[in-house]
Amino acid sequence: MGRSRLPCPRARHRPMPMCPDSAIDRVSTPYDLLTSAQVERLRADADRILDEIGLEVREHPDALERFAAAGARIDGTRVRFEPGLARALVQHSAPPRFTQRARNPVNDVVFGGHGTVTAPAAGPPMVRGRDGIRRYARLEDFRDFARLTQASDAIDHAGAMYCEPTDCDAAVRHLRSLEAALRLTDKPVMGYGRDSDQVTDSIDAMRAVFGEATMANECCLLTMANIEAPLVLTGTTAEALMRTSAAGQAVLVASYPVLGMTAPVTVGTALAQMLAEVQAGAALTQLVRPGAPVMVGMSGAVFSMRAMRPEFGGVEGLFLMSAGAQLARDLGCPVRGDGAVTSSKLPDAQASGDATRGLACAHAANVDFALHSAGWLEAGLVMSLERFAHDVDSIAAVRAQGLNAPTPEPGRGWEALMAEWREPPMDSSTAQTLADFIGERTRRRLREAAT
Template identity: 40%
Template sequence: MEPLRSVDENTLTTPRRTREGGRQGRREKRTAPSQALHRPFIARNIPPYEVLSEENLMRIEAAADRILAEVGIEFRGDDEALAMWRKAGADVCGELVRFAPGMLREILKTAPAEFTQLARNRENSVRIGGKNVVFAPAYGSPFVMDLDKGRRYGTLEDFRNFIKLAQSSPWLHHSGGTICEPVDVPVNKRHLDMVYSHIRYSDRPFMGSVTTDERAQDCIDMCRLLFGEQTVEDNCVILGNVNVNSPLVWDGMATKVIRTYARANQAAVIVPFILGGAMGPVTNAGAIAQALAETMAGCALTQLERPGAPVIFGNFLSSIALRSGSPTFGTPEPAVGSLVVGQLARRLKLPLRCSGNFTTSKLPDAQAMGEGTMSMLAAVHCGANFILHSAGFLDGLLSMSYEKFVMDTDLCGALHTYLDGVTVDDNSLALDAFPEVGPGNHFFGCAHTMANYQTAFWDSDMADNEPFEKWSDAGSVDAATRANRLWKKRLEDYQAPEIDGSVDEALQAYVARKKASVEDQWY
């Protein structure tokens, strides 16, 4: 195996390379195994939005402190967590824990503001925190869908297909986690197949199981086989995304998973799931205060387990249709709320996971892309460092869409250029071009255009920019149909990254041994 080496942001960020061969050639190069355009993560060059004043941020923080001190949070079914809180000085009464103002902020001072998650291909390791942005696929859908077969339960083959599609895209940085539920594998064994699939079919970072602490431990043990015991002890190599039982409840299964990851020096992503009007107030400020209280408590628990363990401050604000009670995604109130959550996370000096490509649309259509674009722009503008649900999210997260996956990765490509900002130097100012072209003439053939045209503009894999007549003559193909053709071609062209044979054998043996040790459970 490749030896561990130090990871430096400057050496990991790959500059844009010259592209050749015209539009079609550039498209082919983007889907080629070389991944010439791939960057392991984005180092953003535009600042996050600061939408609330210091006074209003302090009011939200004070509201969160009141919730923590006067109402408290229940920690159910984890006596060790309760003992930790009692030792740390919290007021523990049964399973209800109350926290003095400022207590959690003090505990969180040991959490790192930035950390690196290693990939088995070290060139694909990601830096989480600071000005860095990491795009990961959507997570957790029980169903999958495409234009050919419609909506159906996900399988292990679907799960692996989405890993391959993520690996094939230069615009995603992370392999993700439970991209879809492989329901054809027993519930108590599918985590083994999922983590092995991430390892085998991708060489980017990935996430592990959070359904029980034993399954989380299996994922960590598989990482020890992949990376080596000491590397896992010293570095983050896997993430676990854990949800709060909002409002104001941390279930024991979740806290045990959090502590399992933290104990091994691996990162838990702490995420309240607040649907305004159901699991939290209908008003943005109240929901944000609740989210802050719940998230700080979960993040602080990692530091009680192991001071200095990496942790990600997560957020999932959403809304509901109050006339029906149905969840809604990609709406403006949670989007602007994410901007405020970003400010609060930066005040805590914690890496942030926020928003994603959210939609309740049932098809990869205009509603899907409109709602998804709103929530993705909120994610990048709030300063999120780890953006889960960047691609494939459809049907209120109930379905993972093949077509929307490639449509969303195309948007991620545009966001790479957007987050690069505006370069101002001698070349970009183009002062030599103006006297060459002169007033009233065009820039098509001037020396500056010829020197820069191959890298000047981002080039979509999905958009049709031809004249109407040419588009019509070619069959009037819409975006979803183009996406259908594109994901099939990418799977056809996919090549698995190489893996050390002895490591692969050890992982397969581990999976087989663990599966043989327990009976199948299907619920």
């Protein structure tokens, strides 16, 4: 029988311990959407995909050499696996649970432990900020979402990719964003992995805050490696995955296709492709550093022929997340899912309904990390302050339902949350080390961009 789950993973929300193992007790068992026969069929289909089609690894000879040394068949840039090989590489050494450190130890989170970790939406280029007008994001908008993240007790993980501050030079945008997230919150953060420089800078920023010794022995950073194209691991993604794993930090290997575009239109076939992709990606983390923390994510959207764009918040996406979580749990790794995703353009009733269904589905499926749990609008194009506050209320309601507790009263809106924010303390030596690092690395990246 599957394990049940408490609704919140952080220490200050834990129940009073009743026995030494109470930290891993759950309130409810996961809802398994697939039968055991369907799981076996999809596992066999994923093995067949990796055996007959394989994974294309572009512009990364080191990754190809590591796969070859593990027994995979290499044909140019194509890597093929004997049935069960990729899954065995993951199950042999990947930890079933791991803790990510926060600046404030009270905010440390456990993936694969006793709850679903929530994090804000990540990546929108546009915002609906204090004025409510849809526009391109600026650094001050990023800081506002960091403040809301810190002030909200319903958000467990800072994420750190709330929006794209377009008033910052692209070469140093990730540095300014990381600095804001690390100073304005004391919750765990995600790093940037769009190129090798961003990965290196993210790891080095964590070293500036946590110190070399802590980074060498504990997980302080989570980097996302998205396999976006069907059955293709780009050199950039492979490098992000490998550098992060080599440093002993956590990698989120995610397959997030759009059915009808980057995956087959049928849900079952898409699930088989997604499982093949995350198995191969997670296997590479263990070939780089056995025992490196890794999480897998299997979520997606469908392509609307009417709107000619991906659609979020529909039943197909919920099905993919639930079934994907069930398949990913079989690997023995923590599982990532979606939270409050929607295609609604405004923080309206449609957005609220999509958010509540998504968060409830993530909780029922026992995902360990619900990314995009607050603020998401317009299929991920927009981050909204008002939507963020509404989603915080939805998270609180879903958690109360999981505990069979009364549903809490709705919150007071983003203005009240912002007023409650207080900058978390950082000791002067750490603050100076971080400021020196950001300053030096910013100058270097700007020089490199100019040449």
